[in-house]
Every structure is written in structure tokens, then in C-alpha cells.
Amino acid sequence: MRLSALLLPVLVATAQLAQAQQASPEQSGAAGQSNLDALATGAPAPLYLGRNDGVVGNPYVDARWLPGQLTTKNNTPLAVVPLKYDVFNHRILMRKHGTTDSLQLDDRYVTSFTLQVPAASGMPARQRTFRRFTEAPLPNQSSDFVEVLHTGRYELLKHYVMHVRKAPAHTGYGVESKGAELEDKSEYFLRRPNAQLVPVKLTSKSILAAAPDLASALKSASPKTELEWTNALQLADPR
Template sequence: MKIHHLSLLALLFSAGVAHAQQDAAAQTNLNALAAGAPAVVPRGTADGLKGSPYADNRWLLAQITLANNLPLAPVPLKYDVLDHRLLMRAPARPKDSLQLDDARVLQFVLNEPATPLSPARQRTFRRFAEAPAENHKRDYVEVLHQGRYTLLKHYLKKLNKANYQGAYSTDSHYDEIEDKSVYYLLTPDARLVPVKLALKPLQGAAPALAAALKTAADAQKPKTDAEWTAVFAAADPAPAK
């Protein structure tokens, strides 16, 4: 019995050491992706800045997947859509935003905490390999739903500078970041269809789901991205693994 007890202790100790080594390796790999200098975040000019450059303004804990499958420690992350970059907040420098070298990043998953109005959920962002424009293929696109059909959100932002001087001024005293995001439906035959998040356009893009979408939409009355995600989950459930 003593031999078995000692063997179990040795096994647990070895597992603990291996886990600690894996955690250390994950943090080392993450540190290697972070630039040394803090990133400059948009602050606006003139009388200020309206709008946001980020897909989500919050620092959300993220799991990052690299092309070489190296482990990475979870890290608070923001996706800066305007400047096409990922920003992280390192525990050792909690007041700094550090830019990740994301050349090897395939995808990241943001962990959104529960609120009084909605449950916790995970939000997957991957490269937009199917993008119709070549210069957008390295952008990240949010996968709102994935079943037979895939519902994608391509985040796009445009900066409009303040214009209150000169003969052609618009009397705008603020820099403004405009949201120009586009939704797409990827069909089973690999067609990428731009859509609006409304019942009729979605039914037109996915006629095979028309009846199921109407039933789910009538029941849920969707308005937000998360609510439309729930509609698609009901109308087009993901195949069993």
C-alpha cells in the first residue's frame, strides 16, 4: 500500500511540474508576440473623438491560436479594427496597451462574461480567408454562427476627421470613427453572400432555412448580434461531432 501511495504522490508531483512548465512556456510564447513598447491608442484631435476603434471596448480574456499550435497563456485582449491590430494588457504592465505581433495568429476567442441580461459566451474571431477583397483576407471576422451555413461579421471602421475650418467645412468639431461593418452568410456551396441582419434578407440568402428562420425569429424577436446568433443556432444547429 505504501508503494502505491508513494507512486501516486510521485505521479501527482510530476503532473504538477509538467503543468507548471506548460504554463511557463505558454507565458514565454505570449511574451514573444508582444512588442516591447506600449502601443499608442486613439485619442482624437480637435474637440475630441466620437465612436470606438475596437470590436469591443472591454478588455476581455482571450485564447489565441497560432499557426504552429504553440501554447499561449490567456490574456486580456482588444481588437483594434481601425488600425488592424491586436492589443494585449500584460499582468506586469496593467496600465499599458501592448501590440501583439499577430502574423502567426490564426484566431482568437474572447470570453464575454455574464450580465444580468445575458449569459456568458465565447466569441470566435478568425482570419477572413473568404474575403471578396484581397486586402481584407488578413482581417479578423467574427463567427456568429457555424452550422451548414456560417454567419460572419466583418468589422470595418472609418475615421472622419474634424472639419470646421475653411470654405468647405462641415462644422464638425470632433473626429468621428464610423462603424461600416458588413455581415456575410457563407453557404454550404461556399458562396459568400453579403446580408443585413433582418429576416427577409437572411431568408433570401438561405432559402433552405426560410421556414426555420421565421419560426425562430418570431419566437425570439432578435435585434442584437447575440440574438441573431441564437436564431441561427435554432434554425441551423451545428452538426454533432
């Protein structure tokens, strides 16, 4: 795949992307694209990890290019553009519309972004929201992005973390192995109404210990997966 080091040209988002994001005219036109161009580093960004460094795996929250909307500190209008969030390398990638070229964004001024996920396999289209992990328990994580799975009086947050798991030095045949793969070590947090952040697991015991006042609303639910917990919390703790 050819990678470009050139700044993005002026882009008018397609009607499909505009409809998905409901972008305002200034966001979907030349002004929004010009503002977006200012965030492009001009540095080519490899799309896959492992071609040259021996590490295999998917470093993205979603391997697809999805229509995305960025929000900056000063709320500067930005154009809708295909985005990927690279968890392992802590970077946001954008694709030049109509091409296969990608650029890395200078995200120092980005406070949040959304990804529009199309309907598939019986699931409706949905929007995924990511924001800075400003209340992170470790200072070096505060610039990371967390996905907001639920927002009400409580917030359910997913902090994506990926580590490299190195392969054994030797295989069963006595041949040295240099391979390594990405390992998902993502973690969940519940942000209480008093802004206290509590690490949780997606189990009834853990969630109810962090939010005991939701016990009666959740007593009839038996969520297990991330999606089931998200739906259960939306019913028990509406916005």
C-alpha cells in the first residue's frame, strides 16, 4: 500500500459520510478540511504492525476505516474523514478520501472523537465515542483515549491496552523463535456521580460493588458481555 508524506488536499465529504455524521456545512466543506489538514503530521503511517518488527496482531480498536469526527480543545470545525485509532502506538490515523494513503494526526489538540459503525449481522448502526482519559489512575495514561460505553449518572469506560507477548526463545524443535504478538489487556472503569473512578470487571459482583444504588434496577438482568452490560446500564441508569 502506497503511503504519502504530502498534506491532504481539500476534501468535500461524501453525502454518505455527511449523513452518518450529520456534519454542518463548515465541517463537511473546505474550511473543515483545511482545519483537519492542520493536524496532519505529513509523516507516512504504516497500517499494519508486524511487517518489519516481527510483531503480529491487530493494534486498532477497529481494523476498518470508519467515518470519524474529531473534537478539538477550541471546538474548531473539522471535516468528517475515515479514521482508525491505533491503541498500541497511541495514535490516530486518517485516510485521504478516495485513496489508500494514510497519515498520522497530530492529536495534541484533540479532546475526543467518534467513529460511525455501519449496521451489520443484525446489529444496528451505532456511534462509538472516545475521549481523553483525564481522570486516569496513572499520570502517564491521562493522554490515552477511553471509549465511553455508557453515560448516565455513572460512566462505563473502556481503557484499551495492548502489550507485546514475546514468543519463547526456542520452539519445540530447538529452533530460535523471534516472533511476538499483541495481547489485549484492556480494562474497565466505572466513574461514579462524585467523579470517583473505580476499576471494575464485567461481572454483577464487581459492577454492583461500585454502583450499589443500581442493584434494584439491575436485579432482573443477567448481562455477561460488554454489549449486554452497556445495554443493561442504559436501562438502569438513563442519561
